[in-house]
Amino acid sequence: MTTVLRAHAEDQYAEELAILAKDDDRVRPPGWKLSPWAVTTYILGDGDQITPKYIGPRRIVEVAVATLATDRALLLLGVPGTAKTWLSEHLAAAISGDSTLLVQGTAGTAEEAIRYGWNYARLLSEGPSRQALTPSPVMRAMAEGRIARVEELTRMPSDVQDALITVLSEKTLPIPELNEEVQASRGFNIIATANDRDRGVNDLSSALRRRFNTVVLPVPATAEEEVDIVSRRVDQLGRSLELPQTMTGLEEIRRVVTVFRELRTGVTEDGRTKVKSPSGTLSTAEAISVLTNGIALAAHFGDGVLRPSDVAAGIVGAVVQDPVSDRVVWREYLETVVRERQDWRDFYRACRDAG
Template identity: 90%
Template sequence: MTSVLRPHAEDQFADELTILAKTDDRPRPPGWRLSPWAVTTYVLGDGGQITPKYIGPRRIVEVAVATLATDRALLLLGVPGTAKTWLSEHLAAAISGDSTLLVQGTAGTAEEAVRYGWNYARLLSEGPSRGALTPSPVMRAMAEGRLARVEELTRMPSDVQDALITLLSEKTLPIAELGEEVQAAKGFNVIATANDRDRGVNDLSSALRRRFNTVVLPVPASTEEEVGIVARRVAQLGRALELPETVTGMEEIRRVVTVFRELRAGVTSDGRTKVKSPSGTLSTAEAISVVTNGIVLAAHFGDGVLRPADVAGGIVGAVVQDPVSDRVVWQEYLETVVRDRDDWRDFYRACRDAG
C-alpha cells in the first residue's frame, strides 16, 4: 500500500481495527465487525493505540453509530468542511470493513447508480440475465450485508433520490426484468451526506426524509479544538505525501484558524470588532489545505520552517473567491483587524504582499 496516494480507511488503519476486534467483547449487531462501543472508540480514539479520526462531541458519534444499528438510514448534515465524508468513510470501515461501496451524488447521477444497470453487450447477446446485470454499490451492499455510502444526496435529481425509498423501507430491490429481487442481508444500511448550503438544490421529499435519522455535524466549538484538528490532519497528510521534514509552526496554524473563524463568524475572537464575511465557507478542510500548501512551500522553497509568507498566498486564495466583493472584505479585515495586532506584523506584511 506504500505506492497508494490515499489508502482506504480500512487499509490505512487496519492495525487499529485488528486491535479493537481482538479485545472487543461487547455485543455486535448482526453483520457488524465491531460492537457499537468499539466503533465509537475507533472513531474518537482512546488516548493510546487508537488514534482519533473525528474531533467533536462524543454524543454525536454515539447517535450516528446507534442509528446504523437500527432499520433507519443515517444522514450526516452540515456546512462544507465539517468532516461528513471523512466520518462516513470511517464508520463504514469500522462496521463493514469496506468503505468503497460509494455513490457520488451529482446533477448527472442516474438511477442505475442506486439500483442496477446492464452490460449491454451481454444483454444483446444473451438477453436479460444475472450475468448481464451490473449491480450498483447499493445493490452490492444489500446482498453482502454492508454499509453503502451516498455522497451529496441533495445534489442528486429527485427521481434518483426517490429510488432509495423502497430500498430503505422494504429493504428489497426488485429486478423487474428478471422477475427477481435482492433482499438486504443483515448488516445493510446507508450513510448519506448533504451540505446545509445545498438546501433548495434538490430538497429531499418528506417520504425520503422519514427513512433517515439526521445528525448535524457542527463546526469545531473552539479555536483550540480546530487548531488541534488542523495540526493532526496536516501531520497525517505530510506522512502520506512523504513531504520533507519541516518545522510546523503552531503559531502559523493558529493564525490561519483564527482568520477563518473570525471571517466565518463575522466578529473578532474578542467580540469587540464586527467584520464582513466573504462568500466562501472557510472551513476546517480549507484551513488544512492552506497549511499543507504552506509546508510544501517551506520545505521546497524556504528554510524548512513554516512562516507567514508560506501561508499568506493560500489564505488570500481561500478568502477571495469573488474577485470584487471578497477582495473588499479581505482588505477591510486586513487593515482594520490584522494590522492592529502587534504580534501579527510579519503576517500582515506577508498577506498584504500576497494580495
C-alpha cells in the first residue's frame, strides 16, 4: 500500500467534513455539500473538533463564502504567502467535496486549459465528437456543478483570461466545432487567485474584473498571530512528512517570525530602528519553509533540538535573493539589530557563519 505525499483537503480532513455535514441543518445553496455557515466553521475551526485551516479576520472568510453562494466568481488577492491557494483549496473542498479541478496559470497557459482540447488521434480518425473532446477543469466543473480553481490568474496571457468572460457572464461554454454548448449546473463557480505583486504583468480586463468579487487577504496583523500560524503549519507539515520528533522551541519560531516581520516592514519590533527591506517577500509561507527545513536538519543531523544553527542557513537563503543588494541589507540588519540583542547571541553567530 502506497501513501501520497500530500493528500487533497477533502481527503485529509474528511472526518471533519463528515462531522459538519452530519450536524448541518442550515440552508445549503444548490449543489453545496455544506451550508455557508458550516463552510466558514470548517475554514476557521470551532475550538473543538474542527481545526482552523485559515487564521485571519472572520469577516474576510464570510465575504468569500457569501460570494460563492451568488453568481459572482471570487478573486483572492494578496502578496505571496498570504494563504490564497490554501484558502481556495479548502473552500472548494468544503463546498464541492472536490478541490482538484485546478488550472495553474503561467505565461504558457493556453486557452484549452480554460475551455477544452482535443484527443488528436480520435479527432483525425473520427472527426469532431464529444468522445474526441478533452474537457478542461473549468468545463468539468460546469458540467458537474462544482468549484473550479484558477491559480495565478494574472500570470496567464490576457486572451486566455478573457476565455472566462462567457463562462462567468452567460454560465455557458460554447463548443462551435460541435454546434453545442455546456451549461453550468447549479453549484458551479470559480475561485481565482492573484498575486498583487504581479500587477502590470497581465492585468485583468475591466470586463473580466467586473465578473469577480475581489477579497484581499492581508498579512498577519500581529506577531502573535503569525507565530500561531507558523507553529500550526510547521507541526502539520512535520507530521505529514513523518519527520522524526524534534524539540521545536517556540523561541526559535518567534525569532524567525520577528526577523521576517522586521525586514518586511522596515522597522524593528519596538519601533525604534528603521531597517532596509530586501527584494524578497519574506512571507509567512517562507517562514514555515525555513522552520520545516530546520527541523529536518535538527532531526537528521543534530541532537533533535531545534537550534539557531538549524534555521540560520534557511533564513539567509530566504533573505538574500539578490546576491548583491540583499546581502548588504542582511549584513546591516545583522550588525545593527541582531548583534545588539543579548539573548540573540547564538543566533547572531549562526547567521554570521552561515552568511
